[in-house]
Amino acid sequence: MTKDDAITVITTVRDGDAFLERYFANLYKILRPQDVAILVDDGSVNPIILPGQATRVKLICCPPIGRGAALNLAISNATTRLIAIQDIDDVSHPDRLSIQAAFLMDRPNALAFATGQETATPNARNPWQQIPATRLYRSNPLHHSSLAFHRDIWEMASGYDPVLPCCIDLDFYLRVASLPMTSIWQFRRQLITRNTNPETRHFASIPAPVYQETLRIVLARHRRAIAPPHWMRIFDLKRLSGIGR
Structure with a gap:
């Protein structure tokens, strides 16, 4: 591979002191010689200080600006x-990084996701599976923490929405999917290990009414561009209204 496949690993954090040691240890294991990382400290009470060996990590400290704005920064x-x-x-x-970089070199207009658990068939010839954008109107099976993409895609989609209190990942996926020639793919083999503990995972603390209302707004704003089938729109409305629970 050439340096054209270099990746910048993007992380934003606010008051994530408990995870910093493990995060940096993981970075040292995954960064290839051509890769770097950018860490945005989004207004932590205890400002982050880079360890001495983190020479390929750029730290950006700012006042609290929110997840979407921090990702854009x-x-x-x-x-x-x-x-x-x-x-x-x-x-x-x-x-x-090697697997996702190789895929994106061939498909520059794709969002390339991994999974947080093993889902591939052992003898599958192609572990990459295309995910129709309409699938996201039923539920979101994609882990934002496993996403890789070309920077051009982010620019064409005008970045992440800095105003939304949640669902910024889903909003970004649907906005990208509405662009010409773009597609969503998932590597059906585990390439990340997720923190699923609701006591320490930030977005698990978002109140349900806030999440449901934001989800409704996000799905509505992209519905015309994505044009989900009629039966899916009915399913979506029923799910949001609680019908059939």
């Missing part, structure tokens, strides 16, 4: 063509 500072998202409390497997 990080990506705007990236100098590589490829971007990978990693949450502070998740762990990437050693071959994650």
Whole structure:
């Protein structure tokens, strides 16, 4: 591979002290010689200080600006063509960046996801599976922390929405999917280990009414561009209204 496949790993954090040691240890294992990382400290009470050996990590400290704005700030500072998202409390497997970079070199208009659990058929010839954008109107099976993409895609989609209190990942996916020639793919083999503990996972603390209302707004704003089938729109309305529970 050439340096064209270099990736910048993007992470944003606010008050994630408990995960920093593990995060940096993981970075040292996954970064290839051509890769770098950008860490945005989004207004932590205890400002982050980079360990001495983190020579390929750029730290950006700012007042609390929110997840969407912090992601945009990080990506705007990236100098590589490829971007990978990693949450502070998740762990990437050693071959994650190589696998996603190789895929994106062939499909520059794709969002390339991994999975947080083993889902591939052992003898599958092609572990990459295309996910129709309409599938996201039933539920979101994609882990934002496993996402990789070309920086151009982020620019064409006008970045992440800095206003939304949640669902910024889903909003970004649907906005990208509405662009010409774009597609969503998932590698059906585990390349990340997710933190699923609701006591320490940030977005698990979002109140249900806030999540449901934001989800409704996000799905509505992209419905015309994505044009889900009629039966899926009915399913979506029933799910949001609680019918059939």
